[in-house]
Amino acid sequence: MSDRGTNRRQTWLRRNRWWLLALPAALALALASAAYRVNDFWYENGWHRELVSAPQGRFVTTHHTVYSLDQKPRRADLRMRLGAIAASDVMRDSLGAELPMPPGAVGVKLRLDFHAVGGKPAPYCTVYVLDDRGERYPVEELDGGTNPCPPPGGSPDDPTAPRSWSRSLVAVVPKIARVDAVRVGVSWPDYVTFRTSRAEQPTPADR
């Protein structure tokens, strides 16, 4: 009786050995087929892919895909650098009036330099400052217009755009933060990182 039982168990394993071997493969396929969620819902929904990381002062050219209202992809080129970074005690609103800095905070003034690529000005973009703990700080002050990349007051489709221009922005960070990088993104998930030089770290006297 026990002999027969052992035989039967062996037979079952033997009979189903290929299915048993296929189980891990099926599991892997199931996971892979659900992985699009990670891509569609997470990866493509934030700044997750670094195209290039450049030191402060070096120009880089990157290519981006932007979608207009008709949902057709268009190529947009960006040629820019992080020109300078400095501490700032004042911030101005859109009308030029001085705004007080929040207590315990300091302004970080950025100068971004741009070149038109193929006669076209830069696309609309998002700029944020990154500190050494990975905290992100948005840009609070712009020198005109509503976006930090195209020429001040200009648009990405302006045919009369200059060949090169500079923008000046201010981000507000806590005094204890050490600014490590400035990131510029055009469309999710691609971004460009500009690493700040340590020598030019904004160091307010009361840090």
Add this chain to the structure above:
Amino acid sequence: MRRTLAVVAVVVATMAIGRLLTDHLPDEERLAAPFVRNGSVGETVHLRYGDVRVTGVRVATRLEGADVVVAAGRFLVVDLAYRAKGEPRRFLGLEVRDSYGRRYDATARGSTCPQNLEGLTGIRMYAMACFDVPRSALPGARFRFSLGDYGVNGSGQRRDDLAEIDLKISPGEAARLWSQNLTYRATNGTATGPLDKEPVTLAKPTWWDELR
């Protein structure tokens, strides 16, 4: 025959195990429940996306924003200091739960107090959240602060951190707070310094005051 019985036994046992699993494993509601971080007035509660501290609790009959608004019950005013972590955040969840489990949203009446709060990364900000509550809500009321909104049955707060702060209102304190007749200036937004918490005297009574 014995084989049939064995098959029946195996099927029944499998179904029993299935029933046990569905009965005793945490269900969807519990899996989706927020991670509640408890605190009390004056304590800083640390969350995944920031931190929050209740700096004071006030009770007002009227709030003076752009206009004067009179509470249907009383305005429970929660003074806050908070900070966003990681990136700029907008805190959508401002609620009060009373000891009966009832929920109150921040009042949207008049131009008085904010319904959600903007947070700059790493910078301490101040605001007041106001709730129009009945008298029975005051003793044991707790303030809730979260990144997501309550939405439908807590849909915006699922599987995320949530601060629940005991406002430390005893029944005696509730009676005292309820009986005072005060007007506070409302700040509809956020500030970078503590708000003015002194009651104000209205130049002229509201139509509501004239009615009663």
